[in-house]
Amino acid sequence: MASKIHIIVKIVAACVIPMTVFSKRYLPNWESLDTRPLPPWYDEVKIGIYIHWGVFSVPSTYCGEWFWYEWQTGQCKECVEFMNKNYKPDFTYADFASRFTGEFFDPNQWADIFKAAGIGYTAFVAKHHEGFCNWPSKYSFNWNAVDIGPKRDLLGEFSAAIRSRTNITFGVYHSLYEWFNPHYLDDVNNNYTTQHFIKKKVLPEMYELINKYKPEYLFSDGDWMVDDFYWNATEFIAWLYNDSPVQDTVVTNDRWGKNIRCKHGGVFTCHDKYNPGHLIKRKWENAMTIDKQWAGFRRNAPLSDYLAIEELLAVLIETVSCGGNILINIGITHDGLIVPIFEERLRQMGAWLDVNGESIYAARPWSNQNDTLTTGVWYTSKKQESGLSVYAIIQNWPTGQTLTFGAPITTSKTTVSLLGYPNKFNWVPASPSGGIVIEMPYIPISRMPCQWAWVFKFQNLAN
Ligand SMILES: *[C@@H]1O[C@H](CO)[C@@H](O)[C@H](O)[C@H]1NC(C)=O
Ligand SMILES: *[C@@H]1O[C@H](CO)[C@@H](O)[C@H](O)[C@H]1NC(C)=O
Ligand SMILES: *[C@@H]1O[C@H](CO)[C@@H](O)[C@H](O)[C@H]1NC(C)=O
Ligand SMILES: *[C@@H]1O[C@H](CO)[C@@H](O)[C@H](O)[C@H]1NC(C)=O
Numbered sequence: 001m002a003s004k005i006h007i008i009v010k011i012v013a014a015c016v017i018p019m020t021v022f023s024k025r026y027l028p029n030w031e032s033l034d035t036r037p038l039p040p041w042y043d044e045v046k047i048g049i050y051i052h053w054g055v056f057s058v059p060s061t062y063c064g065e066w067f068w069y070e071w072q073t074g075q076c077k078e079c080v081e082f083m084n085k086n087y088k089p090d091f092t093y094a095d096f097a098s099r100f101t102g103e104f105f106d107p108n109q110w111a112d113i114f115k116a117a118g119i120g121y122t123a124f125v126a127k128h129h130e131g132f133c134n135w136p137s138k139y140s141f142n143w144n145a146v147d148i149g150p151k152r153d154l155l156g157e158f159s160a161a162i163r164s165r166t167n168i169t170f171g172v173y174h175s176l177y178e179w180f181n182p183h184y185l186d187d188v189n190n191n192y193t194t195q196h197f198i199k200k201k202v203l204p205e206m207y208e209l210i211n212k213y214k215p216e217y218l219f220s221d222g223d224w225m226v227d228d229f230y231w232n233a234t235e236f237i238a239w240l241y242n243d244s245p246v247q248d249t250v251v252t253n254d255r256w257g258k259n260i261r262c263k264h265g266g267v268f269t270c271h272d273k274y275n276p277g278h279l280i281k282r283k284w285e286n287a288m289t290i291d292k293q294w295a296g297f298r299r300n301a302p303l304s305d306y307l308a309i310e311e312l313l314a315v316l317i318e319t320v321s322c323g324g325n326i327l328i329n330i331g332i333t334h335d336g337l338i339v340p341i342f343e344e345r346l347r348q349m350g351a352w353l354d355v356n357g358e359s360i361y362a363a364r365p366w367s368n369q370n371d372t373l374t375t376g377v378w379y380t381s382k383k384q385e386s387g388l389s390v391y392a393i394i395q396n397w398p399t400g401q402t403l404t405f406g407a408p409i410t411t412s413k414t415t416v417s418l419l420g421y422p423n424k425f426n427w428v429p430a431s432p433s434g435g436i437v438i439e440m441p442y443i444p445i446s447r448m449p450c451q452w453a454w455v456f457k458f459q460n461l462a463n
Contacts, residue, residue, distance in 0.1 A: 008270045017361075023248075024242045026232040030264040036241055038283050041169060041216075042251045042267070044362045045120020046320055047353075048217070050173065050287060050347075051155070052125050052295040052327035055132045057334040058096040060404055064294025064331065068093045097132065097143075102150030105336030113338060114168055117346035120361075121169040122162060123219040123287075125325055126155055126209055131178035133419035139205045150336070159213050171217020171251075174209065175233050176202055193228045203232060207239075213244050216254040219269070219287070219327070228257025237265070253285065267325070275315065279322050279365050286319045289329040290345050296330030297339070308309035309348040310395065313453050316349070317362070317393045322379035323365045328362065348452075355420040355450040358382070359391035359457070366390055367463055373406030373435065390458040391419075402437050405456075409434040413460035420449025423449050425456075432463075446454065 028031045028272045056065040063070040064080040070076030071083055072093070083091070114122070135155035136146035147152045159170045178184055185196035209215070218240070223231060233256035240250055245439040254265035268284040273463075275286045287297050290307050307315075312328070328349075330342040338346075353360060356410045363380035371377035372390070380391045392405055408414075414427040416438055427440040438456070 006146045020360070027237050028238040030260070031278070033234060033237050033241065034264055038267070039249045039251055040215075041249065042121070042325065043283060045169070046202070046314070046360055046363070047349075048063065048171070048285075048325060048327040049092075049114050049117070049122055050123045050219075050289075050295070050327045051117045051332060052124065052128070052297070052329060053332035053336075054125055055093070055096050055100050055108070055130055055149070056128065056296045056298070057426075058099045058330055060297050060299045060331075060334060062293075062298075063297055065128055065130075065293070065296030068138055069297070072180070080224055089240055093130070098146045100132075100145070100149035100334050102145070102152060102336040104152065104333075105150065105152070105154065106159070106198075107158045108165060110338060111161040111165040111168070111347055113343055117164045118357060119168055119328075119346075119348040121171050121217050122158075123171050123173045124155060124158055126172040126174050126213075126215075127205075128173075129177060129179050130133070130221050131175075131181055135209070137205050137208060139201055139208065155213060155387060160173045169216045170213075171219065172215040172438050173219040173221060174206065175222035176220060176256075179226055188225075192226050195230065195232070198230065198232055198457055201345075203236065205237060208239065210244050210246065210250075215248050216243065216249045216251065218250060220253055220255045223255045224258045224261070226257065227259045229333065229389065231257055233260065239378055244353075262413055269327075275319060275324070276322060282325065283325070285325045285327055286315065287327040287329070288315060290342060291329075291331060295329045295331060297333050299333075302446075303341075306346070309345060309352075310452050312345055312349060313352060314395055317378045317395070317453060320360050320363060321365065321369045321380055321393070330369050335361075341374040352450055353451060354454045356453070357392075358419060359393060359455045363391065368407040371405050371407050373404060373430075379407065387459060388461070390461055392458065394456070395453045398440055403440055403456075404435065404437050405434045406430065407463075408436045408458050409459055409462040410436050411462050415459045417457045418449065419455040419457055421432060421447070 026036060052065050056067050059067045061082060063076045067079055071079035074080055126135060127231050131143055133140040135153055136144050143149055145152060162168050162170045167196050171221050183200050187194050193252035224452050241247055252266040253269040254261050255269060256265050262268050269287050270284050273288045291301055292305050292307060332339060333339060352440050359380050363382050366379040366381040368379050376395050376449060382389050428437050430437050
């Protein structure tokens with residue numbers, strides 16, 4: 001027995017030690033940074049929650065999280081009218097901060113909703129373009145949630161709840177630029193030949209954010225005004241990958257300069273709602289919103305501005321099928337609530353994933369992304385002990401007695417099942433060259449495994 005234990009210990013040591021000994025150091029250039037393998041957790045979990053909360057949650061209306069900029073520049077006429085009608089002429093955007101109260105903020109309740117939704121990671125807005133920090137940053141003067149407004153470390157409380165109540169990976173959104181920061185405007189006036197804003201604000205703040213809260217996802221944004229050199233992007237990411245407390249597990253994106261998006265960095269987020277509709281080689285993310293217009297909560301958004309569950313699932317399915325992750329945004333009210341419509345969408349998604357998660361979590365793109373014959377069918381696949389499983393996700397329940405797919409090539413051993421339904425289905429090949437015709441049994445509505453979208457599982461296909 002003793003010698004066996006000894007061998008096991010040796011094997012474990014042999015597996016662990018080389019990883020640290022040979023762990024690579026990345027250089028502060030894109031060629032080197034681009035070689036870093038994606039930490040595996042990110043592609044397994046597929047679904048993240050994007051959370052917009054800040055001073056913009058107080059006006060909470062036209063132009064959502066862009067209210068300040070759109071009002072100040074006069075680009076949003078409704079914003080200007082709203083201010084003229086409802087506030088005294090000397091009212092400033094900073095005056096909204098004391099009304100950012102957060103009195104109903106219950107991070108445990110949020111964590112429980114996200115867990116029920118089947119979410120795998122978060123991108124909590126640590127700081128948006130308005131510059132307001134949802135943590136007590138030393139570099140924010142008093143423009144943060146502890147000195148004014150809620151008087152709470154919103155980021156700290158949220159991360160503690162996520163980490164203690166769920167297995168969800170904690171991560172943040174961070175905007176590099178701040179519309180009206182005087183240091184930033186100085187650098188703009190100097191045509192970005194100076195870096196006062198970077199030295200006094202952006203870099204110290206980002207190091208503080210990572211060292212203190214250890215987020216394992218860093219969604220960078222607000223980069224697009226200028227190239228990466230101004231943001232010191234490569235130096236910062238090299239530190240993140242080499243020396244930060246999250247060096248082995250952290251994932252970041254590509255929004256690190258107007259010349260960098262969709263070209264370098266971590267996962268490609270390109271532009272908002274990026275969804276190429278076909279397979280791309282690089283791991284990518286669709287940062288989208290349940291409110292079709294804006295990410296910040298809008299009190300006056302009509303029901304028709306919210307995605308229906310069918311629409312949300314359609315984006316999720318297409319995204320995962322084409323190799324992407326989906327980052328689903330909700331806006332929070334000034335008093336700290338996830339309103340029932342967002343909660344309902346999230347819980348509906350969780351209910352669907354309870355039945356069909358096998359086709360989403362840790363799934364890989366298949367040889368075909370959509371079907372060759374039937375529209376609206378998206379495929380995923382997964383290698384299991386029993387061989388490759390292929391999942392065809394349909395969004396319309398068939399009205400006839402058969403259902404035809406063009407892409408699968410059957411063998412004599414092929415089996416067809418429906419996730420959440422006990423019996424196997426009968427089938428015949430659609431043609432000598434491929435395709436499959438499934439005989440649809442009569443399934444009473446009380447025995448339907450789920451609503452909104454259904455997943456057929458094929459095993460022992462030839463492709
Ligand atoms: C985390 O995941 C593990 C393994 O799936 C599970 O047993 C555990 O209950 C989860 N913990 C929480 C807090 O959800
Ligand atoms: C600003 O910098 C850019 C890039 O270095 C340069 O092309 C441009 O001519 C500069 N503009 C002014 C007004 O100096
Ligand atoms: C930031 O970038 C500038 C210009 O590229 C460089 O001179 C400086 O050393 C960098 N600073 C840090 C802290 O990496
Ligand atoms: C599958 O996707 C491709 C590429 O987007 C498209 O051209 C084709 O029409 C789709 N096929 C069906 C059956 O919808």
